[in-house]
Amino acid sequence: MSRSRRWINAQPSMFLKITLGLLPFLVLLLVYQYQSDARKAENPKDKLLPSFSEMSAAVDRHAFQPSKRTGQYLLWRDTASSLTRLLSGIAIAALLGLTFGLATGAFPMFDALSTPVITAISLIPPMAILPILFIVFGLGELSKVVLIIIGISPFITREIYLRTKEIPAEQLIKAQTLGGNSSQVVFRVLLPQIAPRLIGAVRLSLGSAWLFLIAAEAIAATDGLGYRIFLVRRYLAMDVILPYVVWITFLAFVLDRLLILISQKSFPWYHDD
Amino acid sequence: MTNTEPLIQLERLGKSYNSNCVLENITTSVNRSEFITLVGTSGCGKSTFLKLLLGTEAVSTGTLSIAGAPVHAEPSPDRGIVFQRYSVFPHLNVRQNVALGRELEDTRIFGRQFNAKRKQTMEEADHWLKAVGLQDAADKYPHELSGGMQQRLALAQALLKQPQVLLLDEPFGALDPGIRKDMYQLVLKLWENHRLTIFMVTHDLAEGFYLGTRLWVFDKVRHDPHEPELYGSTITYDLPVDERGDARRLVEDTLTNELNKDIPQKAAL
Known part of the structure; x- marks a missing residue:
């Protein structure tokens, strides 16, 4: 009899790996289906665990039928509004984080000047100043975008600062022996190496960005994915909420994948290691 | 003197x-x-x-x-330098690594060259790559090179500045x-x-x-x-x-x- 492998050494085959990966999803769906059926058997009007057909009807209403009140296709309109807010918030936060992170990482004088205040700002819980944002920037688009910016740019700044510091001093010295001045070292040595790490930092902050977006939309908005789920919560419309949550999760997944893809295409030297 | x-x-x-x-x-x-x-x-x-x-x-x-x-x-x-490690730039290919020393002499802010000047610099870089025996690796990135080849590259970088x-x-x-x-x-x-x-x-x-x-x-x-x-x-x-x-x-x-x-x-x- 051949000796069996220890569990810490047992590797799944490709087929087994995919099967094992899908298994929990299947179990979750089956458990849901079973529970939903059980509740419906007791009370056909139960709203807590809607059946899959109810949910697909809700998706059809929101995605493929114009709204009776406004004539718009709600899901697409919500998606467009939310993504606009999310992406502009992330883009501005990334730019801010890159600028301050790189400047503090590269210039010790600027580091001394701004790192204490950036650290202090990063400790403020962003949700605590949401009322201030609403007062200062009004209830429009700006305050929602600003919440995302305030929420994630300290993290990106800190991340870029650390990654800049991580670049070996040997490279900076080498660049100077090749005749580089401060600005040339920043633009030819630091920035190109920080660019893929910025994408990494943005990926890590995507989760928080979604959190701040949905929170802001829940409190003050007239459209958006977060607005919709909090609106229909009043009617206990789980048949709308659940598909919206799945859709948001899917968007988050696609955004993350897209960032990896851009990074791999643009910076092959960073990913081949 | x-x-x-x-x-x-x-x-x-x-x-x-x-x-x-x-x-x-x-x-x-x-x-x-x-x-x-x-x-x-x-x-x-x-x-x-x-x-x-x-x-x-x-x-x-x-x-x-x-x-x-x-x-x-x-x-x-x-004063040129070659360290034991980390002397080359991972985001530039071998030729660009050598050319950097010449490129930094132009455009004080961004340190880039264009057109004819750039072409001339690349030819000069190739000359130094040949001097250290790296002419066949000009388009590779440093992580694709062995330790010895990386040190050859670091030497070529330094030598270009004479x-x-x-x-x-x-x-x-x-x-x-x-x-x-x-x-x-x-x-x-x-x-x-x-x-x-x-x-x-x-x-x-x-x-x-x-x-x-x-x-x-x-x-x-x-x-x-x-x-x-x-x-x-x-x-x-x-x-x-x-x-x-x-x-x-x-x-x-x-x-x-x-x-x-x-x-x-x-x-x-």
């Missing part, structure tokens, strides 16, 4: 960090085209001495001058014996062809004898058992290596033996 004057002059040179004296009382001079190898136990100050030459550390006492002018405590293009002094900080310390042997030949060839003035820190005495025309040993001459940091190292031996032939044969034999020892071990695995 004329070529007969020494290129580098040191006058009672000393370096200390607060109360910790690392180097003291070094007075000597170095002519153009000398190949100085610096040896000594770890912590003897040989690397600190190289940092003073490079400009990443400032001289504490005495003077250190290159071509008649005291060294500025900041790296500059008249520095007055080339500083090597244990450049072959991380390489296999066989590769090291090839690198010795390359460095000697470059030194001869381009009349370089080289300072090389090494922990390998045999390597120091093999490559250098002059070997400096760093050590402390004064000891205070109660306060070991009170006195620093100085150059205790300044040996001219005239009969390099013998030393070379010795080192070649040693390296070959090391290599042969390696092979049966690997084969047995």
Whole structure:
């Protein structure tokens, strides 16, 4: 009899790996289906665990039928509004984080000047100043975008600062022996190496960005994915909420994948290691 | 200045960090085209001495001058450097790594060249790649190169700027014996062809004898058992290596033996 492998050494085959990966999803769906059926058997009007057909009807209403009140296709309109807010918030936060992170990482004088205040700002819980944002920037688009910016740019700044510091001093010295001045070292040595790490930092902050977006939309908005789920919560419309949550999760997944893809295409030297 | 004057002059040179004296009382001079190898136990100050030459550390006492002018405590293009690791830029391919030194001479902010100038720089880079034997790897990125090839690239980068002094900080310390042997030949060839003035820190005495025309040993001459940091190292031996032939044969034999020892071990695995 051949000796069996220890569990810490047992590797799944490709087929087994995919099967094992899908298994929990299947179990979750089956458990849901079973529970939903059980509740419906007791009370056909139960709203807590809607059946899959109810949910697909809700998706059809929101995605493929114009709204009776406004004539718009709600899901697409919500998606467009939310993504606009999310992406502009992330883009501005990334730019801010890159600028301050790189400047503090590269210039010790600027580091001394701004790192204490950036650290202090990063400790403020962003949700605590949401009322201030609403007062200062009004209830429009700006305050929602600003919440995302305030929420994630300290993290990106800190991340870029650390990654800049991580670049070996040997490279900076080498660049100077090749005749580089401060600005040339920043633009030819630091920035190109920080660019893929910025994408990494943005990926890590995507989760928080979604959190701040949905929170802001829940409190003050007239459209958006977060607005919709909090609106229909009043009617206990789980048949709308659940598909919206799945859709948001899917968007988050696609955004993350897209960032990896851009990074791999643009910076092959960073990913081949 | 004329070529007969020494290129580098040191006058009672000393370096200390607060109360910790690392180097003291070094007075000597170095002519153009000398190949100085610096040896000594770890912590003897040989690397600190190289940092003073490079400009990443400032001289504490005495003077250190290159071509008649005291060294500025900041790296500059008249002093080229090759470190043991991390001397090349991972985001640039091999040719771009070498070309960078020329590109930085243009556009003060972004350090880039365009069109005809860029083409000329790339051709010049290829010339230096050929000189170090990397012409076939010009389009690769550093992570695709072996350790020896990365050091060749670092040499080509430094040589393009034609520095007055080339500083090597244990450049072959991380390489296999066989590769090291090839690198010795390359460095000697470059030194001869381009009349370089080289300072090389090494922990390998045999390597120091093999490559250098002059070997400096760093050590402390004064000891205070109660306060070991009170006195620093100085150059205790300044040996001219005239009969390099013998030393070379010795080192070649040693390296070959090391290599042969390696092979049966690997084969047995």
